[in-house]
Amino acid sequence: MKHYVLLNFEEGFLDEEFFSVMNKAFSDMQEAIAGMTGFEIRKNIVERDSNADVMLRVDLKEKEDLKIYLEHPLHVEFAQMIAPHKVKMTTFDCE
DSSP, rough: OOOEEEEOOOTOOOOOOHHHHHHHHHHHHHHOOOOEEEEEEOOSOOTTTTOOOOEEEESSSSSHHHHHHHHSHHHHHHHHHGGGGEEEEEEEEEE
């Protein structure tokens, strides 16, 4: 299954350093979570009010792996780290 997350952050939060931190965090998650088979993180390149700043795709083996991923300590730690800087988040899950 695919788990998509669209994120908007406060102005100035998303820089190259944080983008590297984000990639490292998800790489660590992929190593630690058996049901997580891949991920992709993309930055928006077109400024429009309707666009998100970042698109994250997490690949999971089974639908049940989503709960494991969401509750994993590495994911919880990452979510807590970005929470003060997050303006908007939208998620979407599909096959």
